Amino acid sequence: MIKNQRVVITGASSGIGSELCKLLAEHNKIVAVARRAERIPQHRNIIPLSIDVSTKEGMDRLLDTAYTALGNIDIFISNAGFAYYERWQDASWEHMDAIFKTNVYAPLYGLQALRQRKGKEPFQYLITASAMSFYAMPGYALYSGTKFALRGFADSMRYELEPGQHLQLIYPIATLTEFFLVAQSDHLPWPRQKASAVAKAIAKGIEQRKPHIYPSLLYRIMQIVSRIIPIIPIYMGIEGWRFRKEFSQGGTHHV
């Protein structure tokens, strides 16, 4: 069980982050962050903070406030993120800017800022990547780009860490949260998981200090099988066909 830890969780107003707050709040002190702070679960051990993590000012304020409130940070879960479901030809510069700032810059900068404060002290820094860090889905070119970027970053960055400092990536499959609503897609890929199950898998991964956390065993098996029989690429091909059909019929998207 994770106990007596000083924890920061971003993306705490919904989905995976919200479930993590509920799971960890009883035995740990949490600074929980989202723009809609009023939606962060209420608990005596949770300090809600309204911050937009896509700005440097926001991230600096988050680190300052968390240090003041908690005294130190043992576990930082950089979980805030979102997607656009769209054709690449429709993606604007604004979409590119917004998604990379939230999904990539925020977790990278957060780690740098934490490391500067911690020096050689131990910590655990987790980033919610995605199953799409390995296999990109049609309609999610920008999003997959951000999640692949996290893997490349982490694989290099781990060489710079001191003993006791852990950088852990989480690879959820389709999770039943507000994610697809925000992305403006009414099609949920397969396989799927509940946010509470993902949160439990993350907690286990924290306890075991795993560098790679796969909340779905089924997806892990599919990944290994795909090295011999390409079941995931075949599935993506079918999704690609569905995606092209949806958009050729004047898909509903996008602002």
Ligand SMILES: NC(=O)c1ccc[n+]([C@@H]2O[C@H](COP(=O)([O-])OP(=O)(O)OC[C@H]3O[C@@H](n4cnc5c(N)ncnc54)[C@H](OP(=O)(O)O)[C@@H]3O)[C@@H](O)[C@H]2O)c1
């Ligand atoms: N659901 C899936 O199928 C799935 C699969 C793989 C990976 N993931 C990843 O899991 C993470 C959590 O997603 P979820 O499924 O729990 O989605 P969600 O229910 O939409 O939650 C996303 C959270 O991120 C926060 N957020 C977004 N932009 C933010 C910003 N600029 N500043 C601060 N907070 C921000 C949102 O809060 P506010 O809007 O209140 O700011 C919300 O709390 C994301 O990184 C996502 O990419 C999700």
